[in-house]
Amino acid sequence: MISRKGYYEKTRSYYMHHDTISAILVGIKNASLRKKHIVRLPYNSMTSKIAKILQEEGLINHWKESINKEGRKSIYITLQYQTKKKISAITDLKRASKLGVRLYVNYTDIPQILGGLGISILSTSQGIMSDKQAKKQGLGGEILCYIW
Template identity: 40%
Template sequence: MITDPIADCLTRIRNGYLSNNMIVEMQYSKIKKDIINILYNQGLISSYKIERRKKEKFVIKVAIKYNKYTGTSVIKCIKRISKPSLRQYCKYKKIPRVINGLGIAILSTSKGIMTDKIASKKKLGGEIICFIY
């Protein structure tokens, strides 16, 4: 049994790009889909697809994006910030900047999951899920 499905999702992506895999699979959940959708919209992954397996089981297939010239992953670091044992919350004025604005922070707000830039524009604070750069 997985106690932290978000950490499992981020770890699968991290292990995928560290071992130069093209595609990683994980169990479906709405929060995972929202996080992966943000990664896709930010250009950090190539694509993703939700497939149905067996009875009532869905999986998300994520295609990791690599630099075509160097062959390295576009994602350099993916780090879980708020954990089930220690939640990290912030107000919209105190949202941390990742690598001086070059990376992104993903937040869970009252209006859904969004990036740090969108949350700042909407003046929403929330739980800091992860940093990605």
């Protein structure tokens, strides 16, 4: 029989392994709602690319890769807050393409989030990039998520 803690750890790692983007979004959203400054996420190339885009767009302060004692890589993301009341620069995050239903768009059909205040992150033939970069390069692709 598996203890409840063991069951939780197994199911948690299962979901993080199979839907990396949702794990990233949920981790950032939960930290933002709890007014935490730093989020630790498991490392993979998708996480680092999304963190880089968020930093370029001014939604996070910075991020860094780190290796713990067991040799596992993690990414630490420092969230950005405005004013002393800790109002997060990230209001909400939403997964666009899901595991069962993918959302593909041409570069002319990339949606504008909140009149340009938010961003979309796309997976294109040239890699993962923001909606602004994709439009500039004339690339469409799979919309991974919306952030505003």
